[in-house]
Amino acid sequence: MASSSYKYTQTLMGTEVSLILFEPDEIAAQTVFNSIKILEDKLTVNRPESEVMSINLAAGQHPVKVSPPVYSLIEQAVKVSLHFTDYFNLAIGPVVKLWKIGFKGYQVPNSEQIKQQLLLTNPRYIELDANTYSVFLKKAGMKIDLGAIAKGYIADVVKHILHQYHIYQAIINLGGNVLTLGHSPINDNGYWHVGLRKPFSHHNELAGIVKVKNKSIVTSGIYERFFMQNDILYHHIFNPLTGYPLNNELESVTIISNTSLEGDIYSTILYGLGVLKGSEYLKKNRHLSAIFLLKNKTIKLVNCDNFSFQLLDDEYEIV
Protein backbone atom coordinates (compact mmCIF):
# COMPACT_ATOMS: atom_id res chain seq x y z
CA MET A 1 0.00 0.00 0.00
CA ALA A 2 1.43 3.40 -0.98
CA SER A 3 1.72 5.77 1.95
CA SER A 4 2.63 9.11 0.38
CA SER A 5 0.72 11.34 -1.96
CA TYR A 6 2.09 14.03 -4.26
CA LYS A 7 -0.01 17.07 -5.02
CA TYR A 8 0.49 19.28 -8.08
CA THR A 9 -1.53 22.47 -8.52
CA GLN A 10 -1.94 25.29 -11.02
CA THR A 11 -4.48 28.04 -11.54
CA LEU A 12 -6.26 27.33 -14.81
CA MET A 13 -9.78 27.94 -16.15
CA GLY A 14 -10.30 30.53 -13.42
CA THR A 15 -9.93 27.94 -10.69
CA GLU A 16 -7.32 25.91 -8.81
CA VAL A 17 -6.65 22.71 -10.69
CA SER A 18 -5.03 19.96 -8.68
CA LEU A 19 -3.71 16.53 -9.33
CA ILE A 20 -2.91 14.01 -6.61
CA LEU A 21 -0.61 11.13 -7.49
CA PHE A 22 0.93 8.37 -5.40
CA GLU A 23 4.31 8.24 -7.10
CA PRO A 24 6.00 11.55 -7.88
CA ASP A 25 5.73 12.34 -11.59
CA GLU A 26 6.54 15.95 -12.46
CA ILE A 27 6.52 15.22 -16.21
CA ALA A 28 3.05 13.68 -16.20
CA ALA A 29 1.77 16.61 -14.12
CA GLN A 30 3.27 19.17 -16.50
CA THR A 31 1.81 17.34 -19.50
CA VAL A 32 -1.60 17.41 -17.80
CA PHE A 33 -1.42 21.14 -17.05
CA ASN A 34 -0.19 21.96 -20.57
CA SER A 35 -2.99 19.93 -22.11
CA ILE A 36 -5.58 21.67 -19.95
CA LYS A 37 -4.19 25.04 -21.09
CA ILE A 38 -4.39 24.03 -24.74
CA LEU A 39 -7.98 22.80 -24.39
CA GLU A 40 -9.03 25.86 -22.40
CA ASP A 41 -7.58 28.04 -25.18
CA LYS A 42 -9.76 26.22 -27.72
CA LEU A 43 -13.01 26.15 -25.74
CA THR A 44 -13.21 29.41 -23.82
CA VAL A 45 -15.65 32.22 -24.58
CA ASN A 46 -14.13 34.49 -21.96
CA ARG A 47 -11.25 35.67 -24.14
CA PRO A 48 -11.19 37.37 -27.54
CA GLU A 49 -9.78 34.34 -29.36
CA SER A 50 -10.52 30.62 -29.27
CA GLU A 51 -11.99 28.05 -31.62
CA VAL A 52 -15.41 28.57 -30.07
CA MET A 53 -15.02 32.37 -30.33
CA SER A 54 -14.26 31.99 -34.06
CA ILE A 55 -17.55 30.14 -34.47
CA ASN A 56 -19.42 32.83 -32.52
CA LEU A 57 -17.79 35.71 -34.40
CA ALA A 58 -18.79 34.15 -37.73
CA ALA A 59 -22.45 33.74 -36.69
CA GLY A 60 -24.79 34.65 -39.53
CA GLN A 61 -21.86 34.76 -41.94
CA HIS A 62 -20.09 31.48 -42.58
CA PRO A 63 -19.25 28.04 -41.16
CA VAL A 64 -16.01 27.65 -39.21
CA LYS A 65 -13.79 24.58 -39.30
CA VAL A 66 -12.66 23.46 -35.84
CA SER A 67 -10.41 20.75 -34.46
CA PRO A 68 -11.91 17.24 -34.13
CA PRO A 69 -12.20 17.28 -30.30
CA VAL A 70 -13.97 20.65 -30.31
CA TYR A 71 -16.27 19.46 -33.09
CA SER A 72 -17.10 16.27 -31.21
CA LEU A 73 -17.86 18.13 -27.97
CA ILE A 74 -20.13 20.60 -29.80
CA GLU A 75 -21.86 17.74 -31.60
CA GLN A 76 -22.62 16.04 -28.26
CA ALA A 77 -23.77 19.31 -26.71
CA VAL A 78 -26.14 19.93 -29.63
CA LYS A 79 -27.66 16.46 -29.17
CA VAL A 80 -28.17 17.04 -25.45
CA SER A 81 -29.64 20.50 -26.13
CA LEU A 82 -32.15 19.13 -28.64
CA HIS A 83 -33.18 16.35 -26.25
CA PHE A 84 -33.34 18.35 -22.98
CA THR A 85 -34.48 21.68 -24.47
CA ASP A 86 -36.07 22.90 -21.25
CA TYR A 87 -32.92 22.51 -19.17
CA PHE A 88 -29.77 22.45 -21.27
CA ASN A 89 -28.85 24.64 -24.20
CA LEU A 90 -25.35 25.19 -25.56
CA ALA A 91 -26.69 28.15 -27.56
CA ILE A 92 -27.45 29.99 -24.29
CA GLY A 93 -24.40 32.29 -24.91
CA PRO A 94 -26.30 35.55 -25.66
CA VAL A 95 -28.17 35.22 -22.34
CA VAL A 96 -24.98 34.41 -20.39
CA LYS A 97 -23.21 37.41 -21.94
CA LEU A 98 -26.15 39.69 -21.13
CA TRP A 99 -26.22 38.86 -17.40
CA LYS A 100 -22.42 38.53 -16.99
CA ILE A 101 -22.91 36.60 -13.74
CA GLY A 102 -19.56 36.04 -12.07
CA PHE A 103 -17.89 38.72 -14.20
CA LYS A 104 -17.34 42.49 -14.13
CA GLY A 105 -20.48 44.41 -15.06
CA TYR A 106 -23.01 41.75 -13.93
CA GLN A 107 -26.58 43.04 -13.97
CA VAL A 108 -30.25 42.12 -13.93
CA PRO A 109 -31.21 42.94 -17.52
CA ASN A 110 -34.68 44.22 -18.34
CA SER A 111 -37.20 41.73 -19.69
CA GLU A 112 -37.14 43.23 -23.18
CA GLN A 113 -33.35 42.69 -23.44
CA ILE A 114 -33.77 39.10 -22.28
CA LYS A 115 -36.52 38.48 -24.84
CA GLN A 116 -34.29 39.85 -27.61
CA GLN A 117 -31.36 37.61 -26.65
CA LEU A 118 -33.59 34.53 -26.27
CA LEU A 119 -34.41 34.82 -29.97
CA LEU A 120 -30.77 34.02 -30.64
CA THR A 121 -30.60 30.81 -28.59
CA ASN A 122 -32.34 28.20 -30.74
CA PRO A 123 -30.00 25.17 -31.00
CA ARG A 124 -31.77 24.18 -34.23
CA TYR A 125 -29.99 27.08 -35.92
CA ILE A 126 -26.65 25.36 -35.37
CA GLU A 127 -25.53 23.60 -38.54
CA LEU A 128 -22.91 20.88 -38.20
CA ASP A 129 -20.89 19.30 -40.98
CA ALA A 130 -19.14 16.14 -39.86
CA ASN A 131 -17.20 15.85 -43.12
CA THR A 132 -15.40 19.15 -42.70
CA TYR A 133 -15.66 19.47 -38.87
CA SER A 134 -17.35 22.79 -39.36
CA VAL A 135 -19.95 24.59 -37.28
CA PHE A 136 -22.25 27.34 -38.53
CA LEU A 137 -24.48 29.50 -36.36
CA LYS A 138 -27.12 30.56 -38.84
CA LYS A 139 -28.24 33.80 -37.17
CA ALA A 140 -25.99 36.80 -36.53
CA GLY A 141 -25.56 37.32 -32.78
CA MET A 142 -25.82 33.63 -31.87
CA LYS A 143 -23.17 32.35 -29.43
CA ILE A 144 -22.42 28.89 -28.17
CA ASP A 145 -21.19 28.49 -24.59
CA LEU A 146 -19.62 25.26 -23.39
CA GLY A 147 -19.22 26.52 -19.80
CA ALA A 148 -21.51 23.80 -18.47
CA ILE A 149 -19.46 20.93 -19.89
CA ALA A 150 -15.92 22.06 -20.74
CA LYS A 151 -14.45 21.06 -17.39
CA GLY A 152 -16.07 17.64 -17.58
CA TYR A 153 -14.68 17.03 -21.03
CA ILE A 154 -11.22 18.21 -19.96
CA ALA A 155 -11.22 16.01 -16.82
CA ASP A 156 -11.83 12.94 -18.99
CA VAL A 157 -8.94 13.94 -21.28
CA VAL A 158 -6.69 14.25 -18.21
CA LYS A 159 -7.63 10.72 -17.17
CA HIS A 160 -6.64 9.50 -20.62
CA ILE A 161 -3.28 11.30 -20.40
CA LEU A 162 -2.57 9.79 -16.97
CA HIS A 163 -3.29 6.33 -18.40
CA GLN A 164 -0.71 7.01 -21.11
CA TYR A 165 1.78 7.59 -18.29
CA HIS A 166 0.62 4.30 -16.72
CA ILE A 167 -0.94 6.15 -13.81
CA TYR A 168 -4.09 4.35 -12.72
CA GLN A 169 -4.59 5.75 -9.22
CA ALA A 170 -5.08 9.52 -8.93
CA ILE A 171 -7.50 12.33 -8.20
CA ILE A 172 -8.05 15.17 -10.66
CA ASN A 173 -9.82 18.21 -9.26
CA LEU A 174 -10.87 20.93 -11.68
CA GLY A 175 -12.76 22.99 -9.11
CA GLY A 176 -16.20 21.44 -8.83
CA ASN A 177 -15.32 18.52 -11.11
CA VAL A 178 -13.47 15.73 -9.33
CA LEU A 179 -12.44 12.59 -11.17
CA THR A 180 -11.06 9.64 -9.23
CA LEU A 181 -9.00 7.00 -11.00
CA GLY A 182 -9.05 3.42 -9.80
CA HIS A 183 -9.03 2.56 -6.11
CA SER A 184 -7.57 4.72 -3.39
CA PRO A 185 -4.25 3.36 -2.11
CA ILE A 186 -4.62 5.21 1.20
CA ASN A 187 -8.17 4.68 2.42
CA ASP A 188 -9.92 1.60 3.77
CA ASN A 189 -11.45 -0.63 1.13
CA GLY A 190 -10.03 1.49 -1.68
CA TYR A 191 -12.66 4.23 -1.46
CA TRP A 192 -11.70 7.79 -2.32
CA HIS A 193 -12.99 10.39 0.11
CA VAL A 194 -14.11 13.55 -1.68
CA GLY A 195 -15.37 16.55 0.27
CA LEU A 196 -18.72 18.08 -0.70
CA ARG A 197 -18.60 21.79 0.01
CA LYS A 198 -21.21 23.30 2.27
CA PRO A 199 -23.15 25.78 0.11
CA PHE A 200 -22.35 29.44 0.86
CA SER A 201 -19.78 28.56 3.54
CA HIS A 202 -16.98 31.10 3.75
CA HIS A 203 -14.16 28.85 4.83
CA ASN A 204 -14.68 25.88 2.55
CA GLU A 205 -16.48 23.92 5.23
CA LEU A 206 -17.82 20.56 4.14
CA ALA A 207 -21.42 19.39 4.16
CA GLY A 208 -20.19 15.82 3.93
CA ILE A 209 -17.87 13.32 2.31
CA VAL A 210 -18.64 11.36 -0.83
CA LYS A 211 -16.96 7.95 -1.00
CA VAL A 212 -16.44 6.39 -4.42
CA LYS A 213 -14.17 4.16 -6.47
CA ASN A 214 -13.21 5.04 -10.04
CA LYS A 215 -16.00 7.60 -10.47
CA SER A 216 -16.51 11.21 -11.39
CA ILE A 217 -18.14 13.62 -8.95
CA VAL A 218 -19.52 16.86 -10.38
CA THR A 219 -21.48 19.52 -8.54
CA SER A 220 -23.63 22.29 -10.01
CA GLY A 221 -24.86 24.77 -7.47
CA ILE A 222 -26.25 28.22 -7.00
CA TYR A 223 -23.44 29.23 -4.63
CA GLU A 224 -20.57 28.97 -7.09
CA ARG A 225 -21.22 32.10 -9.14
CA PHE A 226 -23.97 34.46 -8.09
CA PHE A 227 -24.85 37.96 -6.97
CA MET A 228 -27.56 39.37 -4.71
CA GLN A 229 -29.81 42.26 -5.58
CA ASN A 230 -32.83 43.36 -3.52
CA ASP A 231 -32.56 40.13 -1.53
CA ILE A 232 -32.85 38.02 -4.66
CA LEU A 233 -30.06 35.63 -5.52
CA TYR A 234 -29.13 35.47 -9.20
CA HIS A 235 -26.90 32.51 -10.08
CA HIS A 236 -25.28 31.18 -13.24
CA ILE A 237 -27.50 28.26 -14.29
CA PHE A 238 -30.21 29.56 -16.59
CA ASN A 239 -33.63 28.39 -17.56
CA PRO A 240 -33.16 28.26 -21.35
CA LEU A 241 -36.87 28.99 -21.88
CA THR A 242 -37.10 32.19 -19.80
CA GLY A 243 -33.52 33.50 -19.85
CA TYR A 244 -33.57 33.90 -16.04
CA PRO A 245 -31.59 31.88 -13.48
CA LEU A 246 -33.45 28.66 -12.65
CA ASN A 247 -35.44 29.06 -9.51
CA ASN A 248 -36.27 25.93 -7.55
CA GLU A 249 -35.84 24.18 -4.21
CA LEU A 250 -32.18 23.22 -4.75
CA GLU A 251 -28.89 24.59 -3.49
CA SER A 252 -26.90 22.06 -5.48
CA VAL A 253 -26.87 18.75 -7.29
CA THR A 254 -23.91 16.41 -7.29
CA ILE A 255 -23.73 13.70 -9.93
CA ILE A 256 -21.68 10.55 -9.50
CA SER A 257 -20.98 8.93 -12.87
CA ASN A 258 -18.34 7.08 -14.84
CA THR A 259 -17.21 10.00 -16.97
CA SER A 260 -16.87 13.61 -15.94
CA LEU A 261 -18.49 14.84 -19.17
CA GLU A 262 -21.61 12.87 -18.32
CA GLY A 263 -21.50 14.22 -14.76
CA ASP A 264 -21.21 17.78 -16.03
CA ILE A 265 -24.06 17.41 -18.52
CA TYR A 266 -26.39 15.79 -15.98
CA SER A 267 -25.52 18.07 -13.06
CA THR A 268 -26.87 20.97 -15.12
CA ILE A 269 -29.89 19.00 -16.36
CA LEU A 270 -30.78 17.56 -12.95
CA TYR A 271 -30.41 20.95 -11.34
CA GLY A 272 -33.12 22.07 -13.77
CA LEU A 273 -35.30 18.99 -13.28
CA GLY A 274 -35.32 19.50 -9.53
CA VAL A 275 -35.55 16.83 -6.89
CA LEU A 276 -38.86 15.15 -7.85
CA LYS A 277 -38.53 14.91 -11.62
CA GLY A 278 -34.79 14.41 -11.19
CA SER A 279 -35.26 11.39 -8.92
CA GLU A 280 -37.75 9.88 -11.36
CA TYR A 281 -35.29 10.33 -14.19
CA LEU A 282 -32.50 8.73 -12.15
CA LYS A 283 -34.62 5.70 -11.27
CA LYS A 284 -34.71 4.92 -14.99
CA ASN A 285 -31.00 5.73 -15.41
CA ARG A 286 -29.29 3.79 -12.69
CA HIS A 287 -25.76 4.33 -13.95
CA LEU A 288 -26.05 7.90 -12.65
CA SER A 289 -26.28 8.72 -8.93
CA ALA A 290 -27.11 12.03 -7.31
CA ILE A 291 -26.91 14.00 -4.10
CA PHE A 292 -29.48 16.80 -3.93
CA LEU A 293 -28.91 19.54 -1.34
CA LEU A 294 -32.14 21.45 -0.77
CA LYS A 295 -32.63 25.00 0.45
CA ASN A 296 -34.64 23.56 3.37
CA LYS A 297 -31.39 21.87 4.50
CA THR A 298 -32.42 18.34 3.64
CA ILE A 299 -30.32 16.02 1.52
CA LYS A 300 -31.67 13.40 -0.84
CA LEU A 301 -29.46 10.59 -2.11
CA VAL A 302 -30.49 8.68 -5.24
CA ASN A 303 -29.08 5.39 -6.63
CA CYS A 304 -26.82 4.78 -3.66
CA ASP A 305 -25.20 1.63 -5.07
CA ASN A 306 -22.46 3.71 -6.74
CA PHE A 307 -21.31 5.68 -3.68
CA SER A 308 -21.76 6.34 -0.01
CA PHE A 309 -22.18 9.66 1.74
CA GLN A 310 -21.04 10.66 5.20
CA LEU A 311 -22.86 13.70 6.56
CA LEU A 312 -20.60 16.08 8.48
CA ASP A 313 -22.73 19.19 8.97
CA ASP A 314 -25.56 18.88 11.46
CA GLU A 315 -27.44 21.78 9.88
CA TYR A 316 -28.41 19.28 7.17
CA GLU A 317 -30.47 16.15 7.46
CA ILE A 318 -30.60 13.18 5.08
CA VAL A 319 -34.21 12.34 4.20
Ligand code: ADP
Ligand atom coordinates in the same frame (compact mmCIF):
# COMPACT_ATOMS: atom_id res chain seq x y z
P1 ADP B 1 -19.67 25.46 -12.93
O1 ADP B 1 -18.96 24.16 -12.90
O2 ADP B 1 -18.86 26.59 -13.43
O3 ADP B 1 -20.46 25.77 -11.70
P2 ADP B 1 -21.95 24.41 -14.44
O4 ADP B 1 -21.49 23.12 -14.96
O5 ADP B 1 -22.95 24.43 -13.36
O6 ADP B 1 -20.71 25.33 -14.11
O7 ADP B 1 -22.50 25.26 -15.66
C1 ADP B 1 -22.77 26.64 -15.58
C2 ADP B 1 -22.30 27.36 -16.83
O8 ADP B 1 -22.95 26.78 -17.96
C3 ADP B 1 -22.70 28.83 -16.87
O9 ADP B 1 -21.68 29.64 -16.37
C4 ADP B 1 -22.96 29.06 -18.35
O10 ADP B 1 -21.76 29.32 -19.02
C5 ADP B 1 -23.51 27.76 -18.83
N1 ADP B 1 -24.97 27.59 -18.70
C6 ADP B 1 -25.84 28.23 -17.85
N2 ADP B 1 -27.08 27.75 -17.95
C7 ADP B 1 -27.02 26.77 -18.90
C8 ADP B 1 -28.00 25.88 -19.45
N3 ADP B 1 -29.26 25.88 -19.05
N4 ADP B 1 -27.57 25.01 -20.40
C9 ADP B 1 -26.28 24.97 -20.81
N5 ADP B 1 -25.33 25.78 -20.33
C10 ADP B 1 -25.68 26.66 -19.38
Ligand code: MG
Ligand atom coordinates in the same frame (compact mmCIF):
# COMPACT_ATOMS: atom_id res chain seq x y z
MG1 MG C 1 -22.49 21.25 -15.65
